[in-house]
Amino acid sequence: MTSVCFYFQVHQPNRLRHYSFLDIGNSHNYFDDDANKFYLERVSRKCYIPANEKILDLIHKTDGQFKVAYSITGVFLELLEKEFPHVLQTFVDLVDTGCVEILNETYYHSLAYLVSKDEFKNQVKMQEKKIKSVFGVTPKVFRNTESMFSNEIAATVEQMGYKGIICEGLDNILTWRSPNFLYYCRGCSDMKVLLRNYRLSDDIGFRFSTPGWSEAPLTADKYALWLASSPGQTVNLFLDYETFGEHQWPETGIFEFLSHLPSEVLKNEHMEFNTPSELLKKYEAIGEFDVPYFASWADVDRDLSAWLENDMQKEAFERIKSLESKINQLGDKTILDDWRKLQTSDNFYYMCTKWFADGDIHKYFNHYDSPYDAFINYMNVLSDVEQRLAQKNDAHQIGELKTEV
Amino acid sequence: MNILMLGWEFPPLKTGGLGIHCYHVTKNLHAKNHHITFFIPRSSMDMHVDFVDIVQIPGCTLDPYVKMNSACNQVGENFAPGIDYFTESKKYADRVLEKASEKKFDVVHCHDWMTFEAGVKIKKKMKKPLVFTVHSTEFNRSGETYPNHKVYEIERKSMQEADAIIAVSNAVKDTLVNKYGIDHKKIRVIYNAVDHERFFKQQKNTMITCPTALFLGRLTIQKGAVFFLEAARKVAMKIPEAKFIIAGTGELFPELIQKSIDLGISKNVIFTGFVDDKLLAEVYKSADVYVMPSISEPFGITALEAMASKVPVIISKQSGVSEVITHCMKVDFWDTDKLADRMYGILKYASLKKTMACHGEFESRKFSWFDVAGQTEQVYARVLND
Secondary structure (H helix, E strand, O other), rough: OOOEEEEEEEOOOEEEEEOHHHOOOOOOOOHHHHHHHHHHHHHHHHHHHHHHHHHHHHHOOOOOOOEEEEOOHHHHHHHHHHHHHHHHHHHHHHHOOOOOOEEOOOOOOOOOHOOOOOHHHHHHHHHHHHHHHOOOOOOOOOHHHHEEEHHHHHHHHHOOOOEEEEEEHHHHOOOOOOOOOEEOOOOOOOOOOEEEEEEHHHHHOOOOOOOOOOOOOOOOOHHHHHHHHOOEEEEEEEHHHHHHHOOEEEHHHHHHHHHHHHHHOOOEEEEEOOHHHHHHHHOOOEEOOOOOOOOOOOOOOOOOOOOOOOOHHHEEEEEEEEHHHHHHHOOOHHHHHHHHOOOEHHHOOOOOOOOOOOOOHHHHOOOOOOOHHHHHHHHHHHHHHHHHHHHHHHHHHHHHHHHHH | OOOEEEEEEEEOEEHHHHHHHHOOOOOOOOHHHOEEEEEOOOOOOOOOOOEEEEEOOOOOOOOOOOOOOOEEOOOOOOOOOOOOOHHHHHHHHHHHHHHHHOOOOOEEEEOHHHHHHHHHHHHHHHHEEEEEEEOOOOOHHHHOOOOOOHHHHHHHHHHOOOEEEEEEEEHHHHHHHHHHOOOOOHHOOOOOOOOHHHHHHHOOOOOOOOEEEEOOOOOOOOOOOOHHHHHHHHHHHOOOOOOEEEOOOOOOOOHHHHHHHHHOOOOOOOEOOOOOOOHHHHHHHHHEEEEOOOOEEEOOOOHHHHHHHHOOOEEEOOHHHHHHOOEEEEOOOOOOOHHHHHHHHHHHHHHHHHHHHHHHHHHHHHOOOHHHHHHHHHHHHHHHOO
């Protein structure tokens, strides 16, 4: 048997509003609620609603043989609950079929692991709780923000009780080996790593509608043949969910492709769809996957350079990181939430200068004119958080002194 | 090929992009084995260079922008006192025509309106193809408010006669199509460039240690120095030690001094007066951020000069150069809150300054005068083939 495992990442950031340096100390309202609602409505209309409907339909039509997995960030669930609860319900309906698995990640789609292990664990637990309360399930497989991965991250996640972890099918780690197998992770006792088959994933995610691509148009029967002829235990197709209808517009035929794919795959006797947890039960790991440094699924570099490469990104991140102990000491929930929202990886992605001149996927969903504008806006907000923190700490200390007296 | 070029400024006598452009394009055309005769109104300056045959045309005074030693620079409705520009440009046209008939050339190439009528006369009499470069239109010079109708009419009529027109940006091209009714097919956009090495190798001025923002340009409505001052006031509220340099001279000089006093930032503002060519690179290097808040800017070579000097730039969205550069920040000239915010950010965060400076310097290398000359050559080839 060969498995096909679909996993979709669902996330929308809390975009910061235009926050001027003149606002520092005067306004603590950082987020652009109107813009967030606007983008959420658009992406719900173009992607989440039609794609969820389609997938639910496919699950029914195949008598539950079609299965998928999602990870849905806490900040995104919060936004949906507040603005579009009926869209959230369509996700709940999917999970209720029993054919849809929810993976865990950080609540804030954040760089928390790079802040500290404690902060990371806090955000993972927050997300566990959120998923339990929204979907009534407890996730067993973990996927870190943008598939950031290292041996150390995997070990931390295993200690928290997870059985499996998602990672990019990194060529430089795999060398001659195939991503279509399960691997052990170095430094873990029995956690298994599920690797993304990036060639086949990107055929859908990036190349699907690329003009001049030699395989265009990509049809479901052709793609199913590629899957059927893939060696190994499983083909892991990990995609941004927005691929359906937003990155690939309906005009490209992406929804028709999705409609026909399950039946085309299931025509092959040796093929089936599995969720990540099913893969863990079904297959043994065949070898060791050893990532001694931080890797990710972003860009061609597959490292952290989309978020933490240039001096601006580093300065901004060091500043946010340095606040941890003060924030924890103070224990003010609003400041804590603001601070964590500022850890969301998107904030750092907007400051990336790597591909800026070429203009590509980084520009998509980016509401800033340039990485420089993104940096200034972020630092203005951060300055206000720091100022609030300092003021509250002073007040706190004065309060303690008074009690002592 | 032999090219007859008509201009009205050439370094060291220059006031803006036109002079810089003529200098570098003729130099690079010469390097490509073309021979250029350059007609220019007579002045007291020595104009000798070895790559172009400069012919000073006597008996007319054409100098529509700044007089080098004068604080007074008047354009649009209010030309410099005592000079009738229309009579002068007609006189120039007649003299040029006489001189041109003595010369051998394949194509005639004019720069901006003062030389356009002369170009048309030469084309008609000598049956040579006519190329115009539009560095600025009357709409730009008047800050998009009250264009001088006579100048507009000269521009419009002459441009209809031209065989090809070079515009220094798409914004200029759009103006030519939409405001002058010129056929878009005969317009080619060729962006200006920068003499990278000259600015890049300049040493940092270590005299000024406080955070410094720079404005550099003619002090006219068009260049928007007043927005720079308004933003400066807002920045100074947060960074009281910041300095704001206004480099250049022009009709608004007295007004801007008064404005800096009214805004209560006179101690933060430094007026340099006219910046000599020799000092130019050093002035850029003394700044932490260069601001070009022009109301209207056909191109804006200074932005490239600042980038080549490794100085971060903030430019108005209304500038031609904003069409082609990415490693800068772009604001609407009137949005002084946002301008102040961006200036504050660069002055405050070393990481931002460094990142912008590095990427900006690298990007500025894309703009070479050799390429501009090559593209100009293609325009000549096209009109000669038609």
